[in-house]
Amino acid sequence: MKKIQMVDLGGQYQKIKSEVNDSITEILESSAFINGPAVKEFQINLEKYLGVKHVIPCANGTDALQIAMMGLGLKPGDEVITADFTFASTVEVIALLGLTPVLVDVCPNLFTINVDIIEKAITPNTKAIVPVHLFGHCANMEVIMEIASKHDLFVIEDCAQSMGADYVFSNGSSVKSGNMGHVSATSFFPSKNLGCYGDGGAIFTNDDDLAHTIRGIVNHGMYKRYHHDVVGVNSRLDSIQAAVLNAKLPLLDAYNAARQLAARKYTEKLRGLDALILPAIRCNKENTSTSCNCHVFHQYTIRLVEGNRDELVAHLNSKGVPCGVYYPIPLHQQKAYSNDRYNEVDFTITNQLSKQVFSLPMHTELEDDQIEYIVDTIKGYLV
């Protein structure tokens, strides 16, 4: 059996090596390192793949979130609602812009923002909601968009973990994640479902005016060379990363299918253990929940509901099974983001999840004997 890794970028690279190397060499030969044709090509390829009108590439996913908020014209004092259980990027950029983050508890099964309590968090200062499509499953966007429209709020989708995921509406129609909010942000960090070989990110929107505004913001606020109309940033996807992404985008669906297959195998083999709650999928298409694209398994995250999670993780690690704990501390408990307005009772689920969750190795190169070994090691500890 090959050594088990949390993410096997090396194994994936070996299979696409000549194509990726050729596309990188092409950039090296052309010297078009910044804003070269590969970036424009990737922009168009991704627009086509997502079915979104505008893609604006940028330097990383954190910038993408920040620039999306700048593009919407959010101002200090504006409140932005987001999930308590996510990576810090989301809340970090809200705070950096002088906006006020308002954290909300999540759903126990899908780990995404609990739409039943969003309205309780809305005040006259609320301007936007940032649903995070955590671990590869979209938040309940249909309800979120209804709430946003009722209260006249912007919705910024955080698609960093959901590239290629579908969201199915109750009428059965579906779109790719990133197509529902007013603007969306994603990351091409190497371990994401669509990853490059360095940092990268993008903003998506179907709004022409917003796309124009954002194209200026990513380029020092310039709409005409050396005319700085707004305060902008320097946030570019470099050509080498764009070339890597052009080589990998056609493989994204196959990569996600490989993740889904590994997830199905985990679920089949781990089903029925009382101590574990396995990942759920919510799909509005009937009878397709086992084969739908509603979950693209950026992570395969399990809740250990009986026993000590840290002990289980240490046991697995000692047996050569790496595990991740995403995320061990809820954002409202982080020093940087704590706030007197928060009450522990309002974060029952996040508090519970941060103690219960662990994520199994998940990537495109998992082999059956590795999955078998991982499952046997978990079962060996539990039963």
Ligand SMILES: *Cc1c(COP(=O)(O)O)cnc(C)c1O
């Ligand atoms: C990875 C990630 C980001 C940030 O992306 P970077 O490219 O690392 O800046 C933002 N939000 C979520 C949910 C992420 O997983």
